[in-house]
Amino acid sequence: MIDKRVASPAEAVADVRDGASVLIGGFGEAGSPIELIHALIDQGARDLTVISNNCGSGEVGLAALLKAKRVTKVVCSFPRTANSTVFPELYRSGFTELELVPQGTLAERIRAGGAGIPAFYTPTAVGTPLGEGKEQRHIGDRDCVLEHGIVADFALIKARVADPHGNLLYNKTARNFSPLMAMAGRTTIVQATRVVPAGDLDPEVIVTPGIFVDRVTCVADPAHESTLVAAGATYP
């Protein structure tokens, strides 16, 4: 029987070890797996490398994980956000290293990692500081830089609906990086708002096929980052 359900976020992230690389879904608050991140804070793993488009806001979710000094490196495209004070402090103090990657290159690197493509050429960032130090090559009529696929030890993502096989649907623009991260995580962990029996999802509309998913935990009423931030919430 294929059944990837686990009882809780805590159980889902129990084996994340110090030094692990972790893909974390979301663009801003849309798709951010807050409950999984909070479980990871409780769990205690340190010296993490986090690959995520942003660095969270306020002092909840991803920002709280950073604030707890668990993350020594961030790979992202846009660490600045309206209510983000945590990352700038850690960055300036030198505690957290930043690898800044153009958003489309970040997406493609994650997809490439998940798809077994070790490297690819892209015209993005040629002639800019983010293209510096990278192998450059003229292909067709374009200059390109070489970029490498990203595979991480874990992926933490949020879905709207899951089944026990790990087939996933997302909610609107919360989809963003999650289907790619599901592919690129050696262990992919999903918090789903609803879990339905296998066979309930139309095979035509599944966005992430279950083969990319290892664990599914139901978080029926996930928090919204903006609501928590507005309320001045902190975690833990």
Add this chain to the structure above:
Amino acid sequence: MIDKRVASPAEAVADVRDGASVLIGGFGEAGSPIELIHALIDQGARDLTVISNNCGSGEVGLAALLKAKRVTKVVCSFPRTANSTVFPELYRSGFTELELVPQGTLAERIRAGGAGIPAFYTPTAVGTPLGEGKEQRHIGDRDCVLEHGIVADFALIKARVADPHGNLLYNKTARNFSPLMAMAGRTTIVQATRVVPAGDLDPEVIVTPGIFVDRVTCVADPAHESTLVAAGATYP
């Protein structure tokens, strides 16, 4: 008003010129846009390069286009099929050149072309005749070959449902190469079994967003290749 509908397959393919490169969807008969191919036979363009996973069967659809001596080069992964006699003859006579590409590399090359990735490395085919003559490189712990994206002048594909924006749904395993070819065709032409008003399709389940599509023509009752072949049909 965005309305990509055209009245007929004939109108849809009217501007395919001699020497054009044409992506043609389908894996075996699943997803093969037979009516568009037949319209292309009627239209008369010659010296075509066809990129398609197979080479058709019997003497209808893609096989009929080949038999009409319109195709001087085929890029595909599996030109042999149970009822295919047309391609072997053209290949042996030297009329039609074959570029044989592993199926996954073919898919990825088409996606790369559509996604603006001019080239990528893949471990597939290293050490085999299909990897010969290609740039080889050791990345991480794998030997890889360099493969280039494919962009073509036209893509001819079949969908189950379309709307006037060109948003598409497919039927089961007829999806295969079509979403990738839609991305990689400079002009992407769709025959859809059903065309519905814009807004009728749930934005969550659209497989090909309309931006990749240029023309949609309704073919309400598309022929099945196997049925035609069994009946001994030929085209024209």
Add this chain to the structure above:
Amino acid sequence: MSRPSEHAPGWTRDEMARRVAVDIRDGSYVNLGIGIPELVAKYVPAGREFIYHTENGLLGMGPSPAEGHGDPELINAGKRQVTTVPGAAYFHQSDSFAMIRGGHLDLCVLGALQVAQHGDLANWSVGGPDAIPAVGGAMDLVAGVKSIFVITQHCTKTGEPKLVESCTYPLTGVGVVDRVYTDLAVIDVTPDGFRVIELAPGVELDFVRERTGAPLHAAERLTGV
């Protein structure tokens, strides 16, 4: 260098946005950057339809939702809540940037820190050791979208020209800008450098030249003069 004026001649931000919209062809797929570019969506000329792409994963973006009717998971690249129009579609980041990098979008309208005379754009970082760098999709957009329009004040708040011989801020892309819409003029980027094709009402060419950090050619028949 000119000093800023309280009552500067030229177009307002909304007029600039309206002017951009006039140049967008019917049926275009358009990505609008954060800030002034977002205003363009307010000025779709009669009889035209544009489809807005937001790189976080939506084609067919509509206006902001009515108060209380939004979904915190339906947002644009600026992380503001939006809506969808009929014919919209959601997709993941890799597909979204395939649209961008693959040249499927017709137009991107972006803000700028600086534009150089041969089309280099700087719009993502002021450099400096203490700045927190953040790039988002800007470099992908300028590398991939067919046409890049910049909409920006002609000068900075301190009166420095934003149109320059070469950028001093870190680049977003090299030779990528096609046209610049400022409060003073519409300026093409040509192989010969900047070329004014239209002046804002009441603005003289010399007035623009004085506020531009690079040679400024003028079209033979300047509209708007």
Add this chain to the structure above:
Amino acid sequence: MSRPSEHAPGWTRDEMARRVAVDIRDGSYVNLGIGIPELVAKYVPAGREFIYHTENGLLGMGPSPAEGHGDPELINAGKRQVTTVPGAAYFHQSDSFAMIRGGHLDLCVLGALQVAQHGDLANWSVGGPDAIPAVGGAMDLVAGVKSIFVITQHCTKTGEPKLVESCTYPLTGVGVVDRVYTDLAVIDVTPDGFRVIELAPGVELDFVRERTGAPLHAAERLTGV
């Protein structure tokens, strides 16, 4: 070289397939090649569930449909009509080969023309100037799937060994095969070459050695002897 026998000892094709199935872990994602490998799906051991992937775009492939209940657009990689099981999903070719190349499939069972002692596989072309080459997904599968099992008759119809020192047919992949299931034995590919781990009932090790074109080591405790 031995001559083919009408009543050769060893496993039948179905027994070979059943033997493969015994070695597949519960919950595995499996791709079955065309031909003998397809038979494996008939022999899922009690208490286990395998999910079948077919590279033309389906995870959760079920058996052939009842006569008249198929859809010509629901087919497997061998272009035969199939069905789906609960939990199935459709996807395009690029996603399908991302599963393969990205190492997400646990196992692929393939046929072979030849297997070399260090795991090289030849299974897509007999070479020759008149052959129409056709590769399909074979090279992607052997390059990407975690484990590659080969299921094949030990010798060709003319009695030539298929397990050889090095392949004479064009390669599908280099050093990719993990284990070979023939009508005579189950044979691991190890750094030292072929190693028999199980013999078919009534088959002696020397009998297998005579029919193998490379040195054949034997496990210390051979089962099935």
